[in-house]
Each structure stands twice: as C-alpha cells, then as structure tokens.
Amino acid sequence: MKLATYKDGSRDGQLVVVARDLSIAHYASTIASRLQQVLDDWNFLAPQLQDLSDALNAGRARHAFPFDPRQCMAPLPRAGLWALADAYDAGLPAESAADPGLRLGAGHGLAGACDPVPALSEQQGIDFGAGLAVVTADIPQRASPEQALDGVRLVLLVNAVVLHADGLTAAQRQPHTAFGPVAVTLDELGDAWAQGRLQLPLQTHWNGRRVGMAEAGADMRWHFGELIAHLCATRPLAAGSIVGAGTVRNRGVEGKSRMEWPKGFHAIADKRTVEALRDGQAATGFLRFGDSLRIEMKDADGLSLFGAIEQEVVALAPPGVASARGRGHAAPAAQED
Amino acid sequence: MKLATYKDGSRDGQLVVVARDLSIAHYASTIASRLQQVLDDWNFLAPQLQDLSDALNAGRARHAFPFDPRQCMAPLPRAGLWALADAYDAGLPAESAADPGLRLGAGHGLAGACDPVPALSEQQGIDFGAGLAVVTADIPQRASPEQALDGVRLVLLVNAVVLHADGLTAAQRQPHTAFGPVAVTLDELGDAWAQGRLQLPLQTHWNGRRVGMAEAGADMRWHFGELIAHLCATRPLAAGSIVGAGTVRNRGVEGKSRMEWPKGFHAIADKRTVEALRDGQAATGFLRFGDSLRIEMKDADGLSLFGAIEQEVVALAPPGVASARGRGHAAPAAQED
Numbered sequence: 001m002k003l004a005t006y007k008d009g010s011r012d013g014q015l016v017v018v019a020r021d022l023s024i025a026h027y028a029s030t031i032a033s034r035l036q037q038v039l040d041d042w043n044f045l046a047p048q049l050q051d052l053s054d055a056l057n058a059g060r061a062r063h064a065f066p067f068d069p070r071q072c073m074a075p076l077p078r079a080g081l082w083a084l085a086d087a088y089d090a091g092l093p094a095e096s097a098a099d100p101g102l103r104l105g106a107g108h109g110l111a112g113a114c115d116p117v118p119a120l121s122e123q124q125g126i127d128f129g130a131g132l133a134v135v136t137a138d139i140p141q142r143a144s145p146e147q148a149l150d151g152v153r154l155v156l157l158v159n160a161v162v163l164h165a166d167g168l169t170a171a172q173r174q175p176h177t178a179f180g181p182v183a184v185t186l187d188e189l190g191d192a193w194a195q196g197r198l199q200l201p202l203q204t205h206w207n208g209r210r211v212g213m214a215e216a217g218a219d220m221r222w223h224f225g226e227l228i229a230h231l232c233a234t235r236p237l238a239a240g241s242i243v244g245a246g247t248v249r250n251r252g253v254e255g256k257s258r259m260e261w262p263k264g265f266h267a268i269a270d271k272r273t274v275e276a277l278r279d280g281q282a283a284t285g286f287l288r289f290g291d292s293l294r295i296e297m298k299d300a301d302g303l304s305l306f307g308a309i310e311q312e313v314v315a316l317a318p319p320g321v322a323s324a325r326g327r328g329h330a331a332p333a334a335q336e337d
Numbered sequence: 338m339k340l341a342t343y344k345d346g347s348r349d350g351q352l353v354v355v356a357r358d359l360s361i362a363h364y365a366s367t368i369a370s371r372l373q374q375v376l377d378d379w380n381f382l383a384p385q386l387q388d389l390s391d392a393l394n395a396g397r398a399r400h401a402f403p404f405d406p407r408q409c410m411a412p413l414p415r416a417g418l419w420a421l422a423d424a425y426d427a428g429l430p431a432e433s434a435a436d437p438g439l440r441l442g443a444g445h446g447l448a449g450a451c452d453p454v455p456a457l458s459e460q461q462g463i464d465f466g467a468g469l470a471v472v473t474a475d476i477p478q479r480a481s482p483e484q485a486l487d488g489v490r491l492v493l494l495v496n497a498v499v500l501h502a503d504g505l506t507a508a509q510r511q512p513h514t515a516f517g518p519v520a521v522t523l524d525e526l527g528d529a530w531a532q533g534r535l536q537l538p539l540q541t542h543w544n545g546r547r548v549g550m551a552e553a554g555a556d557m558r559w560h561f562g563e564l565i566a567h568l569c570a571t572r573p574l575a576a577g578s579i580v581g582a583g584t585v586r587n588r589g590v591e592g593k594s595r596m597e598w599p600k601g602f603h604a605i606a607d608k609r610t611v612e613a614l615r616d617g618q619a620a621t622g623f624l625r626f627g628d629s630l631r632i633e634m635k636d637a638d639g640l641s642l643f644g645a646i647e648q649e650v651v652a653l654a655p656p657g658v659a660s661a662r663g664r665g666h667a668a669p670a671a672q673e674d
Contacts, residue, residue, distance in 0.1 A: 104442050104508060106578075109573065109574075120479065142653070172570050
C-alpha cells in the first residue's frame with residue numbers, strides 16, 4: 001500500500017491511504033491518525049490499512065478524494081532516528097570502502113515533497129542529494145543484515161539537502177530533508193525490490209533539465225539490511241527509524257577517450273567531483289535561489305512509485321523582510337559530452 | 338515545576354508532575370498524557386501543569402502518590418532531535434576551541450534514570466559521560482544565542498554512554514543515553530541558572546566511590562543559548578529538541594609539583610587523558626559488567642534537583658542466553674593524590 005501524511009496545521013498531520021496510481025486518497029482516521037501510530041502497532045493496524053487500500057484501488061472507497069502531493073508533509077514528519085549513509089560505490093574519490101558513512105541527523109522537521117528549500121545564502125554551497133530511504137520496525141540490537149531486512153516496513157524517496165560551504169560544522173551541514181509524497185510497502189515494488197535494494201532508475205531534474213538517471217540498485221555497496229545492521233551493532237532501533245542510503249550514483253564507463261558518466265548525477269557535488277577529475281577543476285555551481293528540483297522514480301510500467309519531490313530553493317528572508325525569490329539558472333544536462 | 342514520565346508499557350509513557358522535594362507525584366493525565374504534547378502546546382498546557390504542581394507542593398493534590406524514580410522513563414522518551422556537544426574547556430587535549438563539537442544522535446530509545454546500560458562486551462571501551470542538557474521550544478532559524486536561551490523550557494541530567502573501542506564508526510559510538518528522573522523548569526533553579534549555565538556542582542559516583550564533583554557552570558565555554566544557536570544557524574529547531582553540553586569538566590589547578598584535577602572526572606576518558614598527560618599512559622580501565630553509576634546534582638540547600646541517575650552495566654545476552662551480571666570492581670577516587 002501507499003501511505004501519505006496530509007497537512008492539517010498540526011505537527012504530525014493526518015494519515016491518508018493513497019491509490020497505487022496516486023490518483024485518489026482516503027483519510028485513515030478511523031484506523032489511525034498518524035503514521036507513527038501505525039509503525040508502533042503495525043501488526044494490528046497495517047491489515048486494516050491494507051483493507052482500505054484494497055477498497056481504494058478497487059474504486060470501492062466511499063470518501064475518496066483526488067490526491068494532491070502539495071498537501072503532503074513528509075510521510076513521517078517526526079522520526080525518532082534519521083540516519084543517512086553514503087552507500088554507493090561509483091569509484092569516485094571520498095567514497096569509503098571501509099564503512100557506509102552513516103551520519104545521524106535531526107528526526108524532526110522532515111519536509112514534504114513540495115515544500116520549499118529555505119536557504120540563507122547562495123554562498124552556502126547548497127546542494128541536493130536524491131536517493132532512497134527505508135522506515136524500520138523495531139530492530140533488536142545485533143540484528144543480522146537479513147533480520148534487519150525483514151524489519152523494513154516502508155520505502156521512501158529522499159532529497160537530503162547539504163551545505164558545502166567552508167566554516168560550517170558537521171551539525172550544520174544537513175539543514176533540510178524532504179521526502180516523496182507517499183511511503184510504499186515492499187509488496188508494491190514487486191521484483192524491483194531485490195537483495196535489499198530497489199532496482200530501478202532514479203530521475204532528477206534541475207531547472208527542468210534531466211541531470212540524473214542512475215540505477216538505484218546497481219552500485220549500492222551496502223544494502224538496506226546492512227545499513228540497518230550497522231546501526232544496530234551497538235543499539236536497538238525503534239519502529240519509525242528512517243535510514244537513507246545516500247545520493248544515488250553509478251560507476252563511470254570507459255568512453256572513446258576518457259571515463260564517462262552517462263547516467264548523470266543526483267547531487268551537484270558528484271558532478272563537481274567528476275569535473276575536477278577530468279578537467280582539473282569543478283565548473284558547475286551549487287543551487288541558487290529560484291532553482292527548481294524534481295526527483296522521481298518510475299516502475300517498469302512507467303508508473304510513478306512515490307510521486308515526485310518538486311522543490312524550489314527560496315531565500316530565507318532576514319527578520320521582518322518578505323521572502324525574496326530569485327530566478328532559476330540553466331543546469332547542465334545529464335549527458336556528458 | 339518538575340516533570341517526569343512514568344513507565345506504562347507504552348513507548349511514550351505517562352506524564353507526571355513531581356513535587357519539588359521529589360517525595361510525591363501526580364498523574365497529569367487530565368492535562369496531557371505525554372511531555373511532547375506539552376512542549377507542542379506549551380503556552381496553553383504549562384500553566385495548567387503549574388497549577389497542579391503548586392497544589393502538589395502545597396499538599397493539596399488529591400491523588401498524589403510516592404514518587405519512585407525506578408518507574409521513570411526518560412522525561413522525553415522520544416525526541417525529534419538529540420544533539421550532544423563537547424562544550425567544556427578544561428584545557429585538555431582533543432578539546433576544540435573552534436566549535437562546540439555538536440553531534441546529532443538517535444532521538445528514540447532515550448533511557449530512564451534507573452534503566453541498565455546494556456553492553457555487548459567489556460572490550461568495547463564502555464564509558465559514562467555525566468552532564469546537563471536542555472529541552473527547547475520551537476527556535477527559529479538564525480536565532481541569536483539570547484533568543485535561543487529564551488527558548489529553553491526544561492533542564493535535564495544526562496548520562497551519555499560512549500564506546501571507545503577501535504573499529505566502531507561514529508554512528509555506533511553513542512549507543513545509550515539515560516536521563517535523570519525529572520525535567521526541571523528554569524524557575525526551579527533560581528540564581529543557579531545564570532548566563533545560560535547551571536552554576537552547581539555535579540556529583541558522579543562509580544561503584545560507590547565519588548569520582549567527580551566538577552562545577553557544571555564554571556568551565557562551560559559555550560552556554561546553552563550558544564549551543565542551540567549553533568544548530569539553528571542553518572535550520573529551525575522544533576519543540577522537544579534536546580541539546581546536551583557534554584561531559585562536565587573543570588580546568589586543572591597548579592599543585593605542589595604538578596597539575597592536579599581535584600574535582601575528579603565525569604567520564605573515564607577524561608581520567609585517562611589526565612593519566613596519559615601526567616604519567617605517559619592511561620591506567621584506569623573502562624566500565625565492566627556489574628559496575629554501578631550514580632549521577633546527581635544538588636542545589637545550595639542540598640536538595641536533589643533532578644533525582645539521581647542510578648545505572649548498572651549489564652551484559653547483553655547472546656540470543657537465547659539469560660543476561661549475565663558481573664561483579665563491580667573498585668573505581669579510583671576523585672581526589673588525585
């Protein structure tokens with residue numbers, strides 16, 4: 001099933017069940033009002049949501065309404081744990097083969113799919129980071145990767161914003177994370193969910209140009225079970241923990257005269273790394289006010305799995321001044337050469 | 338007022354108001370069942386809790402019962418953000434003068450004052466870390482340290498367990514954090530709360546011996562407003578964020594023939610650092626199964642402000658094996674020489 005959280009002015013929003021094709025939705029209020037409730041009591045509540053989902057997909061839900069991603073908060077707006085890895089192995093510098101680079105972040109303030117990216121200054125090196133995450137059940141300390149994988153409840157689409165400017169501390173560099181409109185159970189993914197990875201291409205558009213189309217499963221060195229198990233080596237995880245695999249990237253391929261990265265990039269930093277490798281210097285600038293992002297994943301039939309993350313970078317106004325919105329600038333295309 | 342969260346089998350427990358002398362308590366259920374609710378809606382709910390607190394302290398609360406710290410969960414068992422700094426300046430190596438060393442951690446699974454410290458192996462370099470933290474209101478992005486200080490709702494006593502063994506990643510090193518039985522509003526602290534610091538000595542006992550009695554306000558280089566403002570430089574904080582100042586430590590003093598640290602230590606790592614400085618080698622070992630800890634802070638009248646953290650280190654049993662409990666070993670005394 002597909003679950004979303006609608007804005008209602010509260011901090012946790014209202015849980016809705018969304019049809020597979022994302023056309024219509026239905027409030028889950030008679031079953032649970034918040035997704036965390038469902039995660040806390042999954043075995044009791046999930047079957048009830050599944051019944052509602054079945055009715056919705058069969059056109060039998062009586063109070064269905066058109067689904068609007070702009071009304072969405074993050075599917076889980078406050079999480080007890082939000083950890084982001086750097087789990088891809090594209091053969092680029094700064095990747096670690098020794099550990100998955102998991103960093104813990106703020107679990108509150110997780111943003112909705114169409115919320116703006118509020119930024120203080122274009123000088124902060126504002127970057128996007130498109131990828132996938134999972135929401136877990138309770139996972140015991142010292143769970144094996146296989147046990148951990150059994151505890152994956154939902155898959156999410158993620159845009160983890162990073163600030164690259166000098167002078168910021170690690171605690172300041174990840175100010176904003178947005179999630180795709182709907183959270184998806186594994187049965188919705190079919191064969192594309194295999195070996196703890198989602199084997200589908202991710203599409204990222206920057207100011208309307210497609211800049212990334214990497215395979216999300218292909219070069220993921222640590223699968224989601226391994227990422228969860230890494231965290232569980234010294235502690236249990238509670239239901240509703242979100243674990244992200246980091247920016248999706250694929251290995252380069254040998255081109256006519258040099259290495260090429262035909263699948264583009266899902267973070268500007270990756271593009272800059274490739275530029276520095278090939279040309280001795282990074283040329284692409286980071287995000288500017290007014291820039292737009294669109295991140296989406298489609299299944300083999302072309303159906304959008306999570307809905308799209310569609311965000312605009314907006315200037316955070318100084319106190320007392322209305323928000324300034326700049327104009328987007330042209331982004332480089334995905335195709336190298 | 339003083340607030341605690343009683344265990345009731347649920348993940349969030351039941352909010353109780355506790356008398357100033359920690360003798361009796363009263364369920365807050367007619368006002369709010371969870372502390373997060375109160376933080377989300379402080380201006381409406383806090384005055385009602387204050388009325389209950391006043392009645393309790395005046396002996397007029399009708400359903401009061403004896404307060405038992407062993408029934409306590411963390412005052413806020415799941416937080417949207419848990420960040421721990423290293424804000425003290427004791428002139429020891431590895432302290433940074435450049436930034437407060439804030440690290441984000443897991444907001445879920447925060448432990449109660451008398452919960453055990455579950456550990457896998459004595460070889461993991463298990464350490465305690467006694468100090469203070471604050472729970473915040475909503476704090477806007479780019480809040481000044483003074484604004485941030487105005488958003489401090491509650492003060493907490495903390496034991497942040499750290500694993501020092503080689504081979505663990507940063508995401509694995511902070512497996513367990515416990516909090517004192519009660520969270521305390523600033524009005525309970527009187528003049529001891531000054532300049533964003535709590536100007537009182539902290540007492541730590543290890544296996545019954547007092548090993549630390551450092552002043553918690555004296556050498557805190559960054560005050561709580563500065564710590565919160567550091568996090569808010571790039572993001573807002575949501576109500577219910579917990580920000581810890583790190584292990585309390587004081588500067589050494591010139592002794593007869595060498596530097597001395599008469600106030601002892603609140604983390605074994607600090608003791609080992611001093612040993613390495615003075616003797617060329619760390620001698621004190623880390624925690625063993627069965628070791629006990631007691632962390633407490635008393636006001637000028639000798640009244641326990643937060644109640645005591647009293648924990649035992651227990652071996653996490655391998656699957657299917659009952660928990661093994663070792664015997665405590667003697668801890669070195671606080672007084673050097």
